[in-house]
Amino acid sequence: MVDTRTQPVSRTGVAAPRFSDADLYSLAERYGTPYFLIDEATLRRKVSEMEQGFSEYKGVFRVAYSVKANFNPSVIKAFVSEGILFDLTAPSELVFVLKAGGSSENVMYTSITESADEYERVIRMGVRKIVVASHNGLVNLTDAAAKAGVVVKTMIRVNPEVHVHAELRGSMGHGKFGLQFNGGSQDSAFYVLKKVLGTPGLEFEGFHFHLGSQIEDPACYADAIEKLEAFVLSARRQLGPFRVKTLDIGGGLPVPYGKKVPSPKDLGGKIVEQLNSLVESIGDRFTLVAESGRFLSAESTVLVSRVVNIKNFGEAKYIYVDAGYHVLLDSALLRHEYPVEVVPGGKPSPQKVALVGRLCDPLDVFPISSRSKLGGAEVGKLVVFREVGAYSLVMNMPFHSQPRPPVLMRNGQGTYGVARKAQDVEKLFADEGGDCLSN
Numbered sequence: 493m494v495d496t497r498t499q500p501v502s503r504t505g506v507a508a509p510r511f512s513d514a515d516l517y518s519l520a521e522r523y524g525t526p527y528f529l530i531d532e533a534t535l536r537r538k539v540s541e542m543e544q545g546f547s548e549y550k551g552v553f554r555v556a557y558s559v560k561a562n563f564n565p566s567v568i569k570a571f572v573s574e575g576i577l578f579d580l581t582a583p584s585e586l587v588f589v590l591k592a593g594g595s596s597e598n599v600m601y602t603s604i605t606e607s608a609d610e611y612e613r614v615i616r617m618g619v620r621k622i623v624v625a626s627h628n629g630l631v632n633l634t635d636a637a638a639k640a641g642v643v644v645k646t647m648i649r650v651n652p653e654v655h656v657h658a659e660l661r662g663s664m665g666h667g668k669f670g671l672q673f674n675g676g677s678q679d680s681a682f683y684v685l686k687k688v689l690g691t692p693g694l695e696f697e698g699f700h701f702h703l704g705s706q707i708e709d710p711a712c713y714a715d716a717i718e719k720l721e722a723f724v725l726s727a728r729r730q731l732g733p734f735r736v737k738t739l740d741i742g743g744g745l746p747v748p749y750g751k752k753v754p755s756p757k758d759l760g761g762k763i764v765e766q767l768n769s770l771v772e773s774i775g776d777r778f779t780l781v782a783e784s785g786r787f788l789s790a791e792s793t794v795l796v797s798r799v800v801n802i803k804n805f806g807e808a809k810y811i812y813v814d815a816g817y818h819v820l821l822d823s824a825l826l827r828h829e830y831p832v833e834v835v836p837g838g839k840p841s842p843q844k845v846a847l848v849g850r851l852c853d854p855l856d857v858f859p860i861s862s863r864s865k866l867g868g869a870e871v872g873k874l875v876v877f878r879e880v881g882a883y884s885l886v887m888n889m890p891f892h893s894q895p896r897p898p899v900l901m902r903n904g905q906g907t908y909g910v911a912r913k914a915q916d917v918e919k920l921f922a923d924e925g926g927d928c929l930s931n
């Protein structure tokens with residue numbers, strides 16, 4: 493029996509995908525451990541949960557997938573077939589989306605570096621909706637649009653400087669992202685808006701902000717929307733009329749990770765009320781976009797590892813698995829607790845338990861919640877980490893010469909296939925410089 497106390501349940505009552513023990517063991521036999529396993533049906537279900545969450549919005553609502561969370565081509569392809577938008581931050585992400593069957597028409601491009609050659613490149617590849625976040629970026633975008641002879645729909649990324657209660661904050665105190673509304677310098681939303689409105693090659697499209705990740709309290713969205721409303725009304729008084737056609741409220745929808753978190757309906761419902769008032773107040777029924785990475789991709793995926801050793805040390809029992817933070821970096825970086833269970837489970841251990849990885853590094857101890865007693869752990873059994881689909885397999889690294897594990901996928905028909913081949917140690921050797929030895 494599986495230990496149900498470690499099962500993640502969101503307020504919508506929907507648990508993460510279940511794979512049968514028999515399937516997990518037979519995939520382990522065939523592909524070795526560790527391996528990632530994605531459930532395509534869960535990816536799709538997350539899109540509809542988001543759409544339901546914002547269904548009370550009185551204008552058009554579009555889901556966007558933030559590709560940085562998981563750029564596996566099979567994941568992108570599943571989202572392409574859902575007809576959603578893509579939030580991209582690098583030309584290479586655009587290559588992935590186009591090669592996976594996506595269209596540049598569905599891309600919103602938000603650069604961090606905003607260099608001229610980056611803008612030229614993505615415009616050449618067909619992107620026409622770009623978010624600017626600095627004066628220099630605006631100058632580069634203007635030149636790139638003029639060079640290509642195209643009109644670019646330009647969004648302005650604002651940093652509303654609101655307080656965010658979240659694991660990862662992207663607003664207050666993070667000047668790296670977005671423009672202050674009225675900072676006084678040319679790097680302010682007011683100045684950039686004025687320039688966009690006066691530039692023939694740019695068409696003002698709207699505003700963008702991203703407040704953080706794993707946000708459970710909607711208060712920060714309320715504060716940001718209130719500040720944006722005041723800004724739009726005041727900018728119109730100074731610059732004359734302009735239309736807000738799109739508002740992108742960024743990502744941040746939370747994932748359970750073993751505890752209850754608000755669903756998109758809980759959060760979206762609250763945010764939408766205020767967005768509907770914003771529509772009334774500014775008189776524009778803008779298209780609303782929410783660009784999620786974590787929420788759309790995390791719950792679909794498990795990491796399957798094997799117990800390779802068990803050791804008693806003082807009062808504690810140390811369970812060694814063949815995974816490590818090289819395949820789940822946030823466990824070391826953010827001390828992130830993924831729900832974890834032994835398959836098949838057993839009685840919770842009365843001893844204190846530590847779950848440790850294969851790396852020779854003191855950081856390679858997986859944070860586990862006090863509820864995860866890892867009952868039934870024995871050498872040879874599988875240990876499954878849940879909800880690992882976001883910001884994990886994209887950060888796999890070859891520390892200790894570890895080849896990247898395979899990524900498997902259960903498709904909508906329930907059939908298992910390979911979504912990323914295991915990296916062979918010969919290939920890793922060559923990629924790490926082995927093929928330069930003869931130079």
Ligand SMILES: Cc1ncc(COP(=O)(O)O)c(C=O)c1O
Pocket residue numbers: 558561579602702704705706742743744745783784785786787882
């Ligand atoms: C601009 C932007 N949008 C969306 C996201 C996705 O955030 P999340 O994965 O929390 O939904 C991020 C994450 O860093 C981001 O930087």
